Amino acid sequence: MVDALREVHRVLAPGGVLIDARPDSRVAAYAVRQKARGFQLFGVVNTSAAELVNDRASDRAIARVVREGLFKRRRRGRFWHRVPFDSLAALRQYLWEHLRFVRRAKWVVDTATRNRYSNEKFVIRRAVRYELLEARPTK
């Protein structure tokens, strides 16, 4: 990863901007039911252990190239993204197949509630982080 970031620095003009955006695994994602007005929390979706390791490695790689003086941190932030599903079954299938998340949500509603609303619209609400880094001139 550090090699890739050094290459990015090479192809950027001095003062150019690197934008790093990715899911924020430091914040849990949520499985929620879409209601006519608002949302109902159904469960918490954690990031898989492997992805947590990957994300920390990415953070370390960014920190390293900043320490090396290749980039200067300019701005960072976070926003929420909603992934829509037509049913609870579709959401569960997504979790089962998606490598980023654990395969099962931690439900905060009982089985009867899940069954009652299983054919309604659901979303996974996940945090996305971003950071803008400025390429510094090579000394």
Place this chain on the structure above:
Amino acid sequence: MSTGTESLVGDLGRHIPALSSTLRPRPDDELREWGGKRLVRGKRVLDLGCGDGRFALGVAPFAVRVDGLDPDIEGIAAAKKNARGAGVRNVRFAVGAAQHLPYPDGDFDVVILSWTL
């Protein structure tokens, strides 16, 4: 991803097949969160780990030139097809690894790692 490119690729792009890009935020939404179109307006942009070109094609109307690079051969094929379909002419896509970028020094004003690193 083909076995041939795997050794060059490292971690980048490993977990996210191009098709999953439909489940990501729309380029407009992401760009707005980052600071708006001014970030790419009139700039030379590289979308690293571009997959099926979702983001590259999204910023192309504002940028002078957009290059998309991804180790996934199928993703790049889809990106080229999408670019043709959209009639976008200032975008180029290529298969390659982030560790060996096929571009000269200082060739870009903005490099985007959108759900890539």
